[in-house]
Amino acid sequence: PVLSDWQAFAQNFLSKFRVFDTVVEAKENLFNLQMCNNEQFTTSIVQFEKEAYETGWNYNALQFALRHALPQCIKDVLRLTPKQPSYNGYKALVTQINQRYWEDHSKYLVPHVPWNSSGNSNWQSRAAAGNQTTGAGTPPNSATQLHLV
Secondary structure, eight states: OTTTOHHHHHHHHHHHHSOSOHHHHHHHHHHHOOOOTTSOHHHHHHHHHHHHHHHTOOHHHHHHHHHHHSOHHHHHHHTTSOOOSSHHHHHHHHHHHHHHHHHHHHHTOOOOOOTTSGGGOHHHHHHHHTOOOOTTSOOTTSTTSOOOO
């Protein structure tokens, strides 16, 4: 009957190959979580807390595991701050650090302008005229150019 009935087959299969101990699996998953540098904390904390709920750990253990999962750039800033006495305070502090990181990081992002767009046609006229300029529009041999000795 198992081979002729899909529902019976699926139940039989899952009973033989399911996770034996979900708590152990959640603990392993929690220690294997690692937040990437290009990842928002608010995204990674959702997965972290999903696994954390399954473990049944107290807040001190969760705070330790969360610290382990953070990228080095956040850990470096955390070394400069006072220790947080609670897990929720620690999460709030990490959220602020990550938010500030992305605010600062967005200042340095340069919007992508295709090389052949209409806003980038000035280089064509300079190239056609043979006028090579340095960064701020200054000709290469002008008096304002720095000479390194």
